[in-house]
Amino acid sequence: MSSIVITGNDLTLEQLALICRENAKIELAEEAKQNIIDSRKVVDDLVAEEKVVYGITTGFGKFSDVVISQEQCKELQRNLIITHAVGAGDPFPIDVARGVMLLRINNLVKGFSGIRCYRIYSTEGFSWSIWRLGTIITYGSSYDWSWYGLL
Numbered sequence: 001m002s003s004i005v006i007t008g009n010d011l012t013l014e015q016l017a018l019i020c021r022e023n024a025k026i027e028l029a030e031e032a033k034q035n036i037i038d039s040r041k042v043v044d045d046l047v048a049e050e051k052v053v054y055g056i057t058t059g060f061g062k063f064s065d066v067v068i069s070q071e072q073c074k075e076l077q078r079n080l081i082i083t084h085a086v087g088a089g090d091p092f093p094i095d096v097a098r099g100v101m102l103l104r105i106n107n108l109v110k111g112f113s114g115i116r117c118y119r120i121y122s123t124e125g126f127s128w129s130i131w132r133l134g135t136i137i138t139y140g141s142s143y144d145w146s147w148y149g150l151l
Helices: 011-024 030-048 070-084 095-109 117-121 141-147
Strands: 003-005 026-028 087-091 131-134
Touching: 003 095, 011 095, 026 030, 030 070, 030 117
Parallel strands: 003 026
Antiparallel strands: 087 131
16 A cells, blocks of 8 residues: 655545554655744744744743743743643544544644654654543644653
8 A cells, every 4th residue: 555645735534544544654745844844944943043932932821921041942842741741531442543643743744833844754653542531622632742742
């Protein structure tokens, strides 16, 4: 079976089923890769230029007025992942978990997140366990991707 090319724009239900239930491989379209690289560069430039940007170089919520140093930015992001990476209850079936992660990847390749390419590539062949109950529901129910960020 050939790989299914993920563009972020045209994933079909048939492709979703092949990937989730038949373990079809995915491949990122060149444009999708470039989208990810470009959006990551924006984040890296903001940090390097010490721009004040919510959640990148500042704290969150009531700490949004606290500016984070360039040296502390990685720690801030890691701590955010840790706080969002808790789940409980029974895990979803593997095909459902793969579907959740595939839909997340399909969104991330649009290039609006600042994620690094290696995070998406490192999902290949991974058997997902996503618990039915996350502790925090935020933009895109981020707990499912956050715990993966800890790997």
